[in-house]
Amino acid sequence: MDPVTALERIAFLLERELPSPHRAAAFRSAVGAAAALPPEPISAADAERLPGVDPVAARVIADATAGRTPRYLLETEARAAAGPAPSPAALRLREKLQGDCHLHSDWSDGTVPIELMARTAGALGHHWAVLTDHSPHLTVAHGLSAERLREQLDLIEDLNGRLAPFRLLTGIECDILADGSLDQDEELLGRLDVVVASVHSEPRMERDAMTHRMLAAVRSPLVDVLGHCTGQRLGERPRPPSEFDAEAVFTACREHDTAVEINCRPDRRDPPDDLLTLAADLGCLFAIDTDAHAPGQLDHQIGGCERAVALGLGAERVVTAWSVEHLLAWAGAR
Missing domain, CATH: 1.10.150 (DNA polymerase; domain 1)
Structure with a gap:
């Protein structure tokens, strides 16, 4: 070696x-x-x-x-x-996954350049992945201004010429602001292939206000995926989940064809089991995403697959199992 x-x-x-x-x-x-x-x-x-x-x-x-x-x-x-071996059912679903809708680079709070994240995704068997660096409100994560995002779009266009047949899609993890508005220029959001919308600020907002905030986002035709919906953190520095009317939010996701993210990070496991079951019972689409901030974290997708198969979710309800053409048609139609 x-x-x-x-x-x-x-x-x-x-x-x-x-x-x-x-x-x-x-x-x-x-x-x-x-x-x-x-x-x-x-x-x-x-x-x-x-x-x-x-x-x-x-x-x-x-x-x-x-x-x-x-x-x-x-x-x-x-x-x-030394960790537990994946179940055969989870491995079968993982084999059907074609991409990942949520990953970060060193343009925001990721650890490595865009090209290394993209090439690692391809090496793991993905046909495509969506680069979703943070939006400007999240200054602690070096969120991208409109100008920096436009620069990134040009870089991705150039990079895809070298990555083919793998394709890196344009995207953003857009902050859902306190009033439910989106933290980026709407015209620019409309140019992106996929938009993941997530709450990062005021996670302890009162339940009704948080529900209104999230409903505004998932009903937006610009939003494709609701990211780590409760914001919970597990482990040594835990953070409790936000409180909101989950049935109302997931019903809106189903009605507006917005996918609910199954966040695969071991320190998130978001949504929690009860809310994931509710979203599945309500008929939502899902995105099994790693929220990777480093290349090795792209390998966490198997954990989300375990959670999905435990609920009997098939690949047809998982947008990360779709071809790039299917994914773009879905996102574009929305």
């Missing part, structure tokens, strides 16, 4: 773990230096002198150039393999 492959594999697996973004970034920063090395063994001490290479990455480079599988890679692979 060459050092670049080893470093990239370790970074990918650490990104899947979620708590290790800085550790993963250290391995990705070492890739450039490793790529410039001649095909000869190098000591860990010499590797550590390379730009962007810390002591742990240096040992990985030294092992790989000497023809040894790096110990750090073996340990990371072992942790990844």
Whole structure:
């Protein structure tokens, strides 16, 4: 195994773990230096002198150039393999998925450039993916102004010429503002292939006001997917779910053909089980999305598949299982 492959594999697996973004970034920063090395063994001490290479990455480079599988890679692979195996039903649904409607790049709060996210999605078997960096209201996440979003659209057009047959679709994760309006110019939203609308501010808003806010968004013909609807967070720094009339919101999603996102991040699992069951019973469409902020997180889709098959959802109700032509026709018709 060459050092670049080893470093990239370790970074990918650490990104899947979620708590290790800085550790993963250290391995990705070492890739450039490793790529410039001649095909000869190098000591860990010499590797550590390379730009962007810390002591742990240096040992990985030294092992790989000497023809040894790096110990750090073996340990990371072992942790990844220790988790529960996916069910056969979830694997079958995952095989039918053709894309992902929700991922971020370093243009907002993602960790890597757009092209790396796109190429990783393609390597995982996707035919398409939607780039959905944040809208301007979310300044903490470096949300995109209208001008920056237009620049991104030009970049994606150029990038798709190199990515074919994979296709990166234009999109945004647009903030649903407190009054239910959308946090971006409507003309510009109308140019995008897919719009994911999510609440990021005032999550503890009073129930009726939050319901009004979300109804305004899912009824908009500009919105295609309702993202992480409760905003809950799990784990060490939990955040309780927002309160709203879920039956009213999901009924509006069904009536206006807006998909409900099954957010696959292990620290979200949004909607919670009871609301996901309600949305399924009401006949909603769904988008099984990773909300990935790093390449390894694109591999979280299997968790959303497990939740979908537990409810008996078939691929026909999952927009991320559709061909790019079907997806664009649906989004365009809305």
